[in-house]
Amino acid sequence: MGRIRVLVVDDHRIFAESLAAALAAEPDVDVSAAGSGAAAQRCLERAAADGRRYDVLLVDADLGSAAGAAGVRTLNAVDTAAASASGAPAAAGGTPAGVDGIALVERVRSEHPATRTVVLAERDDARRAARALQAGASGWVAKDCSLSRLLAVMRGVLRDETHLPPALLTGVLRELTAARRHRTESEQLVESLTPREQEVLRCMVAGLGRKAVAERLYLSPHTVRTHMQNVLGKLGVHSTLAAVALARRAGVPPVEGDGGRVGSAAPA
Numbered sequence: 001m002g003r004i005r006v007l008v009v010d011d012h013r014i015f016a017e018s019l020a021a022a023l024a025a026e027p028d029v030d031v032s033a034a035g036s037g038a039a040a041q042r043c044l045e046r047a048a049a050d051g052r053r054y055d056v057l058l059v060d061a062d063l064g065s066a067a068g069a070a071g072v073r074t075l076n077a078v079d080t081a082a083a084s085a086s087g088a089p090a091a092a093g094g095t096p097a098g099v100d101g102i103a104l105v106e107r108v109r110s111e112h113p114a115t116r117t118v119v120l121a122e123r124d125d126a127r128r129a130a131r132a133l134q135a136g137a138s139g140w141v142a143k144d145c146s147l148s149r150l151l152a153v154m155r156g157v158l159r160d161e162t163h164l165p166p167a168l169l170t171g172v173l174r175e176l177t178a179a180r181r182h183r184t185e186s187e188q189l190v191e192s193l194t195p196r197e198q199e200v201l202r203c204m205v206a207g208l209g210r211k212a213v214a215e216r217l218y219l220s221p222h223t224v225r226t227h228m229q230n231v232l233g234k235l236g237v238h239s240t241l242a243a244v245a246l247a248r249r250a251g252v253p254p255v256e257g258d259g260g261r262v263g264s265a266a267p268a
Helices: 013-024 037-049 077-085 101-111 126-135 147-157 166-191 195-205 210-217 221-235 240-249
Strands: 004-009 029-034 056-060 116-121 139-142
Touching: 004 013, 004 037, 004 147, 013 029, 013 147, 029 037, 037 056, 037 101, 056 101, 056 147, 101 116, 101 126, 116 126, 116 147, 126 139, 126 166, 139 147, 166 221, 166 240, 195 210, 195 221, 195 240, 210 221, 221 240
Parallel strands: 004 029, 004 056, 056 116, 116 139
Antiparallel strands: none
């Protein structure tokens, strides 16, 4: 399989550095560490630009919840030597960011699809594990598992395997089945909207206000208000927030954020 390049992302410094040191002792593992989502993204971007992407991301499920998270942390001497030997960017200072573990997993899937992610959790939680898999994670591992177990999971996900603790399998399957059912119901509701109402909904998902939607779709604010009311009514919700949540479950994407207008100048 060759050498495995690993990035540990955890805002608990002692845990991150201890795990990095343990992994660096493996002859086929090169490791770096980051203490926040933003720091991890910078490491991933630098590595990709250098043509030396990370193979596996080990992400804290509770990333962002630790007090005093301090961005990217410099590894100890063993870790730095391992990282330098492979050309990995050593972790250096940065700033905390409000990107939680699951959100980071989703972003990595979108921006670095070749990198596999494994979520490290302090406790078993079927709902959160299901969310992690939906976001793109390849595994969910307890933080108190053995090093040999973690290494087996890392090597397994690189073979496109999915790893979950046996105790979570039933609960995760139940959550994924329920999510699929809710997604299907949400998709059916979205399909009941007219094309113009779907455009308005996509603008709502992007966080645009009524005036911005009007300018983007060449409509009057009054017409946009009517469309928004129709969207809420057809979706069976009572607020924009609820409509956006339903739209996301249905996989409705936001309008492009380049500021350009969509649609035509023809009346709606």
